[in-house]
Amino acid sequence: MARRQKTLLCVDDNQSSLKICKIILEDSGYKILTAGSGREGLEVFGSNAIDAVILDYQMPGLNGELVGVEMKQTNPRIPILMLTGWGSLPESLLQLVDEFVTKGDPVEFLLLAIQKLLSRGQKRKPVRAVTEFAGGSEGRIP
Numbered sequence: 242m243a244r245r246q247k248t249l250l251c252v253d254d255n256q257s258s259l260k261i262c263k264i265i266l267e268d269s270g271y272k273i274l275t276a277g278s279g280r281e282g283l284e285v286f287g288s289n290a291i292d293a294v295i296l297d298y299q300m301p302g303l304n305g306e307l308v309g310v311e312m313k314q315t316n317p318r319i320p321i322l323m324l325t326g327w328g329s330l331p332e333s334l335l336q337l338v339d340e341f342v343t344k345g346d347p348v349e350f351l352l353l354a355i356q357k358l359l360s361r362g363q364k365r366k367p368v369r370a371v372t373e374f375a376g377g378s379e380g381r382i383p
Contacts, residue, residue: 247359248272248290252282252308253297253324258344262295265348266355279303286312291319293358295351298325298334306334313337320358324351 249271253259256277263273274289276282279300286294294312296305303311309321323334323341330341340354 246270246272247292248274249293249295249355250274250276250282250285250289250291251295252276252279252285252300252305254278254300255297258297258324262351265351269352269355271355279305279308282308283311287315293320293322293355295322295324295355296338298323298330306331306337309334309337322351322354322358 247270249266251259251262251266251273252275253262254277259275259277263275266273274285274291276285279302282294282296283303285291294309296309298305300308305323305325309323312319312321320340321338323330323338324344325341326344335341339358342351342354
């Protein structure tokens with residue numbers, strides 16, 4: 242019996258980052274839905290069966306934290322991974338999300354964090370991603 246393809250929702254106001262994330266994750270076997278704003282992300286979330294959400298933290302209008310709060314109110318068990326360009330996040334956000342990855346980290350960090358999100362049944366402490374990496378910028382999260 243074949244396993245169902247997992248559907249991820251990626252929400253980011255940066256269209257280039259959104260496209261790259263979609264390509265990387267589709268190449269890894271996931272079905273990807275995208276949204277270019279927090280409001281659009283909530284609309285897509287409300288009208289599709291989503292297995293996990295990848296949110297950009299800093300977006301105009303509804304930022305990733307506000308979007309995440311609304312999503313958790315709708316579905317408290319939805320796993321959320323926060324992408325951020327910031328080195329630190331507010332404690333309230335760390336309590337909300339299941340994982341976070343810093344933009345600029347190697348792509349493998351994102352893929353590993355998504356695997357962890359989808360494989361566990363209960364919430365754990367967020368991953369504290371390593372931001373230093375020896376090597377070039379290839380293979381990094383945009």
